[in-house]
Amino acid sequence: MPKRGGGRPRNWRENEHFEHDDRTHTNTTRRVSFKPGTHKGKNKFRSWNDAKLQLLDDDIDMGATGGPPQPRRGGFRGRGGRMNSPAPRMHQVKRKFIIGPLPWYQIIIPHGAKHDKDLILRALLTFMSPEVFIPHYYSTNGHAAIFYVDDVKIAEKLFNADRKISMPDGFNMVVIVKNSVPTVTLNDEIKEKMKLTMAKRYNAATKALDMTKFHADPDLSEVFIALFRPVIMLAAVDIMAENIPDLEALNLNDNKLNGLDHLKILSTKLKNLKILYLGDNRIPFLGSLEPLKNLPLVELYLKGNPLVNRFSDHDIYISDVRKKFPKLLRLDGVDLPPAIGFDVAEDASLPPRQQSFLVDPSGQDLVREFLTQYFAIYDSESRQSLLDAYHEHASFSMAAYYISSESRAPPPMSARLNSYISTSRNLLRVRDRDHRKRLLKIGRLHVVSFLSDLPKTTHDLMGFAVDLLVFTPAMIVLTMNGTFKETSTASNPSRSFHRTFVIVPNANGGFSIINDMLFVTNTTKQQEEKPFTTGKLELPAATPVAAVAAPAPAPTAEESHKMMLGLLGQQTGMNEHWSMNCLQETGWDLQRAIFIFNQLHSEGKIPPEAFVK
Structure with missing residues (x-):
């Protein structure tokens, strides 16, 4: 008779593997007792919050049900009215795939170690055809086979393959998908591997380093060197600064970069960097590029990032990028029109500061x-x-x-x-x-x-x-x-x-x-x-x-009247005759003349001939 509280837990942990598979012909019936105070199984929680905390301690399981189980008060009364009769079989709620916050997913095949790697991968690829995927860092851990994928669509298809692939021994393949990133310990050996890989990607003739999809380089297949991890990126920048300090072009396309705060050091360690490619990453906002604003960039590539899609007007996008990088000549592979500016040398000195100006x-x-x-x-x-x-x-x-x-x-x-x-x-x-x-x-x-x-x-x-x-x-x-x-x-x-x-x-x-x-x-x-x-x-x-270097002599009364006559005519549009009459009636008070004109004009009392010139 099965033990109370049994059943295979769905939350798989490291070094914890299951000692049975589900056969296609197996049909077992398990009785459940609803007696109060008899819940003593291993998965006992004092509350549903305790259960959630237990799940959060591990990697995120990509399966989701309709909600937490609701405890039943009292016993179950069967058809004949007898207490503690077997509970009716409920329809199992279909689990749904949940997209995780990280771009990587861990795939676990319990008891996959007893099969060859090629057999497991061939079975998964056949089920998912015509989709293909690259299994990163394939390994075995106890009885389980483990690998990683970096595509959410592939992770969802693998999730849907759970118990749907029959293996040669008659068992259905169990596939567990978790949102998890491969781990790596940065040491001198790893840094040396990074240095050698970067050396083969460097073009000395153009002083350009291609770091596109760096983690997928064949020479790094045994370790996970992801540049979206700040500690890895900073180590890579240190290697550049030490070995190629005159670097002028850097390609960081397709590295799943998100936050760039730690890249502020580029302006101090790579002062000659003028070309930077950041395409096909996960940079969310234009403000995320703020740490790079001190770089003297003349070319920048941002296509493929969420920040580009936030602009409905391409001209505004170009303008806002140029505000951060005024020297930019090329954006997303397209030459930019010349920027409107002043023809002033960069080393031009400003005149000395004065407290007052006359x-x-x-x-x-x-x-x-x-x-x-x-x-x-x-x-x-x-x-x-x-x-x-x-x-x-x-x-x-x-x-x-x-x-x-x-x-x-x-x-x-x-x-x-x-x-x-x-x-x-x-x-x-x-x-x-x-x-x-x-x-x-x-x-x-x-x-x-x-x-x-x-x-x-x-x-x-x-x-x-x-x-x-x-x-x-x-x-x-x-x-x-x-x-x-x-x-x-x-x-x-x-x-x-x-x-x-x-x-x-x-x-x-x-x-x-x-x-x-x-x-x-x-x-x-x-x-x-x-x-x-x-x-x-x-x-x-x-x-x-x-x-106005030479002070002008004081004007005569006639010159002053002539000047006021011209100013009144400019501001009111009246001809010289009517402007003269207006000034004479106000005692040559220009401001009073303008005030009276505005008042009479608003009342419609100035005839049209006053504006005929």
Whole structure:
């Protein structure tokens, strides 16, 4: 009578082989007892989770059933009502093949050692015809025959061959398929075999090394040298660096490569590498090539990788690859069109860094005086005096955002920009056009009122970086960045800012701000380490650009009127007669003339003849 809990376990382990095969004519009946407390077989688990943990400890069995067995409570009542009658025979659930995460599969033939290798392989190939496969690393372990395949389709067909092939002795061949990779211990002997195999694959004339499908090389048939294993790849790179450091071309096609992080060392160990083939591998994303970006590649082959199929537009694929490898001339075997760039030598030196830039040195005194007066009022107790600094139709816009890693993590309380974020016009934050328009301040009263509500400050004038970009009689464009401290906030937090002023002449012979844009953010570590000073603003003499090297003489009133007349005609499209009338009626105030034109034009009050030239 068979022992309770018997039956051949389906989870085969190393050095564990079965002492019987299933004959085609064998028909045994096994009784099952469902008495409570009598489950004492070898496959006893306290819970289904315990059973799963036991399976995970071994290689992954590619068979799957409909789910875990559900224990029956109490005994089984037979047709006659007698307890503990034999359970009715259930239909066996068909097992399904499950694709494993690894590209290799172990094939186990229990009791295959008693047959010749050729007999077993011939029987499998006959069953799978016309499919063929290569049995890697065929060996025997106890009574079992073991080999590996590296194709999921072949592994599935071998899985389906289980118990369907009759052997000469009358037994059906049992075929067990597991997702498992052959093991190898990297030692000096293995490294020497790798070196000799790589030597025969090297072309000294072209300085090229062909490592295509390296693990399948006939000279490595007894060991598993897979380059997708980082330890093997790093050993191969060390051999290259030691013996062929001037290598220029490397072919790594069809090696089942996935992660490439460990290949970052290629740029330091093989500095002359310019051609790299990575086709027919398993590289999932273009970002996986990031460790190779420092290689001066002129040719790259990626066809056959999943990353290529992620691009629906081939031009975008080429563009994104070129961003990582700017010197690339050939991709996937096709010559690339010349890249659009600047004809600048690689060793060209940039001009020296300047803290400030002045397009015209004659504007140095004016800029210094203007900024000193402006921020003296801005940092005072009351900002109402700034009304004189702004044009009647001035506009003001402010944006605020956290920079660096602080945009991904809550900043400390002292560094938060709550006073600015709520009224920020950041285009990425405020998407509603009407809301964005309401946050734009128009008119000097609205601008100064808004500025007065911002926290009180003191600016580090000595640390300002000032750029004078436009300096003409009709317009001045001035940008600056630096730091300030909030004097009315607890702990006096420091802020970083960037500001742009567009300045125009006013009717009183002075200057007014027509447009003001402010950006506020948290300070960087470099800004926090610099000492905070409140001294006088200093603008070092800057070298002017050649086009405006000589300062222009101050224009006469007639020249100024002529210039404004031309600017108004360009912006409005009106002819000279109507432009002249508009400027005369506004007292030759260009900005006011433009404002009135826009208002009348929107109301349809400007006749068509004003645009006839």
